[in-house]
Amino acid sequence: MSTTQMLKGILDGCLLAIIKNKEVYGYELADKLESYGFHSFSEGTIYPLLLRMQKEELVTSTLKKSTAGPRRKYYSLTAKGEKELEMFIKRWGDLQTNVNNVVYHESGTNLRKGDETIEK
């Protein structure tokens, strides 16, 4: 049981959320994720994921010149990608609810996690 395993299938949604917020390029995403609290991600994780998401038409990419270094491939969400992000957020909310139900021994009928505000 490791953090790596717990991330499976969740990282996609995180990337979609970041890309929706602002056009980003792959190499940038590791730092971006770190700023959100994650440990930095391997490029061997991020690039294959981006290529897969592009193949699935969730994102599009455009090459742009960099101020320093080779060209960057910037990613944007497609309409399909936005839809996928919405579904991810719903599934993520359900997962949080259910796991917290288990951990704190509550029944699954009450406690809706959907519409609460995030407190700091």
Add this chain to the structure above:
Amino acid sequence: MSTTQMLKGILDGCLLAIIKNKEVYGYELADKLESYGFHSFSEGTIYPLLLRMQKEELVTSTLKKSTAGPRRKYYSLTAKGEKELEMFIKRWGDLQTNVNNVVYHESGTNLRKGDETIEK
């Protein structure tokens, strides 16, 4: 991206939490998880997981007669299992914080659980 993928590495912790709460047998766990809000789980998921956790000495098992059907293998947490559960709960808390940070575009500086200092 599916719910299946999002469960990877999380189901172990859920089973540990359920077993800690009350001695249970494998076949019972599918229903148990459903009562907590999950869709029911395949036995092909649960049994290998229980065997693995026993091999790792996180749980112990004892066979008991059933009122109807073959004997049931009841599982209990070991001390090591309780420790593992605690670590899971911490990792799960961190994961929730970080993913919610990403989804709602907050910075990761105010960690809810970790209290760990982030270097660099």
Add this chain to the structure above:
DNA sequence: AGAAATACCTTGTATTGCAATATATGTTTA
């Protein structure tokens, strides 16, 4: 005896995070 429900286990497959490695571009420094 036969059928159905209960209960456990094994095998093979698909998915995915990641280390290791490769390749290419631009800047800085000796």
Add this chain to the structure above:
DNA sequence: TAAACATATATTGCAATACAAGGTATTTCT
């Protein structure tokens, strides 16, 4: 000029794990 370094993308192979499919054994009910 060349060497060194940082930036940036991509590929390969491995490990972990949820799960469908299939199998075995026990008890109860007709």
